Amino acid sequence: MIVRDKKLVENAGLAQEAQKLNKAGLITKEQCKGIIDSLTLARTNDNLLVRILFFILGSFLYTSICGFFTLLTIDSIDNSYKFLLFFFAIVGFAGAEALSRSKFYGHGLDDAFILGAQLTLAIAIGVTTNSYELVIASFITLTSLLSYLRYLHLSMALLFCFALAAVVVYSVFSLPSYVHSFLPFIIMAFAATLYFGSKKLKQKLAQSYYYQGLTLTQNFALVLFYFSGNYLVVRELSIELLGQDIAAGSDIPFAYLFYAFTFVVPAGYLYFALVKKDRILLWIGLLSFCFSIYTIRFYYAVMPIEIALTIGGAVLFAATLFTIRKLKNKETGITFQADRFTETNAFLAAEIVVTSQMGSIQSEVSFDSPMAFGGGDFSGGGSGGSF
Numbered sequence: 001m002i003v004r005d006k007k008l009v010e011n012a013g014l015a016q017e018a019q020k021l022n023k024a025g026l027i028t029k030e031q032c033k034g035i036i037d038s039l040t041l042a043r044t045n046d047n048l049l050v051r052i053l054f055f056i057l058g059s060f061l062y063t064s065i066c067g068f069f070t071l072l073t074i075d076s077i078d079n080s081y082k083f084l085l086f087f088f089a090i091v092g093f094a095g096a097e098a099l100s101r102s103k104f105y106g107h108g109l110d111d112a113f114i115l116g117a118q119l120t121l122a123i124a125i126g127v128t129t130n131s132y133e134l135v136i137a138s139f140i141t142l143t144s145l146l147s148y149l150r151y152l153h154l155s156m157a158l159l160f161c162f163a164l165a166a167v168v169v170y171s172v173f174s175l176p177s178y179v180h181s182f183l184p185f186i187i188m189a190f191a192a193t194l195y196f197g198s199k200k201l202k203q204k205l206a207q208s209y210y211y212q213g214l215t216l217t218q219n220f221a222l223v224l225f226y227f228s229g230n231y232l233v234v235r236e237l238s239i240e241l242l243g244q245d246i247a248a249g250s251d252i253p254f255a256y257l258f259y260a261f262t263f264v265v266p267a268g269y270l271y272f273a274l275v276k277k278d279r280i281l282l283w284i285g286l287l288s289f290c291f292s293i294y295t296i297r298f299y300y301a302v303m304p305i306e307i308a309l310t311i312g313g314a315v316l317f318a319a320t321l322f323t324i325r326k327l328k329n330k331e332t333g334i335t336f337q338a339d340r341f342t343e344t345n346a347f348l349a350a351e352i353v354v355t356s357q358m359g360s361i362q363s364e365v366s367f368d369s370p371m372a373f374g375g376g377d378f379s380g381g382g383s384g385g386s387f
Contacts, residue, residue: 002150002209012105013208015039044106054108061109062116065091085124092117100151114153118144134174137166148213157213161220165190173241180242181253187228195221219280222269226288229261232295262292 015036022032066088073084095113104110122140129135141163148156168190172183198217205211227233235252238244246252269285272278297308 002152012041012044015041044104051106051108051111055112056108058109058112059116062092062095062112065095066120082124082127085120085127089117089121089124092120096147096151105152110151111153111155114147114151115155118147118156118159134167134170137163137170141167149210152209152213154212154216157216158220161194161217161224164194165224183242184228184234184258188225191221191225191228195225215280219284222281222284223288226265226269226284229258229265230291230295231255231258231262232298234258262295263289266292 018027018032018035021027022029027035069087069091070084092113096110096117099107099110099113118140121143122136125136125139126132141160144156144160144163147153148160165187168187169183172179172186195218198214198221202211202214202218205214235246235258238252239246244252252258266285266289269281269288273282273285293312302308303311
């Protein structure tokens with residue numbers, strides 16, 4: 001299924017592990033460079049800016065090819081423009097296939113053709129089906145999954161997650177209206193199924209090619225699970241999508257359940273992140289907790305924003321200081337010790353800057369020495385010749 005050379009994929013994994021060991025201080029920079037130089041790697045761009053520039057270049061190339069074929073067939077185009085859109089999608093997939101076989105991965109050029117193919121395919125299906133959302137989402141779900149399995153681009157894994165969630169939402173809207181009120185609970189069940197399903201697949205994964213995609217799917221499921229029960233999201237989408245008219249003084253059904261969900265889920269994320277030492281889950285928990293605070297303040301502004309930020313900053317500073325003092329001497333479990341697999345160059349750079357600034361400070365205190373040199377008046381003959 002995978003179009004890339006499996007040896008190149010394995011070499012990319014070995015290079016990443018060597019870089020991690022180098023950052024952790026387990027191997028030297030020369031050893032890391034020797035390992036990477038001995039491996040045959042695909043042509044890729046780790047520099048995000050360079051990759052964006054090549055993506056723009058690839059987009060120009062893709063649109064130029066499509067424009068050239070449009071000019072060739074412009075005289076015969078009448079109602080057949082729909083087939084031309086499908087042809088544009090085929091051009092995108094053909095370009096992605098050719099670039100992947102040419103050992104391009106994450107280079108920017110292949111990104112442009114893969115994303116362009118998915119976009120033109122969605123437009124073509126939308127034009128053909130009169131913008132039938134469920135059909136569009138279903139096709140994109142299938143093609144993005146196949147694209148990820150073949151090209152290993154994480155953007156396709158993310159597109160698959162969004163498209164699959166859209167399929168569930170549009171499927172619910174195609175059911176009788178009384179089912180629409182249960183949409184938050186259906187999305188919760190879907191997110192939980194997606195999380196545990198991808199987790200089980202990771203445990204049974206024989207090859208490491210698809211590990212990052214499954215990890216991305218798990219994290220997407222965690223975020224989707226939180227937003228599916230967040231009070232602000234449920235209330236506002238109930239008004240926009242379901243057309244519910246919430247009068248003044250009233251609330252949405254199961255309001256207290258969604259209030260509790262808004263704070264219990266982030267607390268659970270933070271707890272399991274600390275227990276399992278999962279850095280990504282910790283970030284998800286912190287960001288979801290911040291959004292929970294914003295959710296309450298969106299409807300209940302207890303105090304002015306400047307006072308709330310001041311109090312919140314003070315509480316956060318006090319909690320951080322207390323936690324650091326409690327954990328700074330621990331070496332096992334939850335600890336404040338530096339992670340060997342995390343770069344600490346920022347602290348090193350700060351130390352260098354402070355040291356250089358201290359070294360550049362010159363003393364303004366002058367000392368008058370009682371020993372006058374020159375002229376030979378003291379302790380030896382000088383230019384004056386006296387002793």
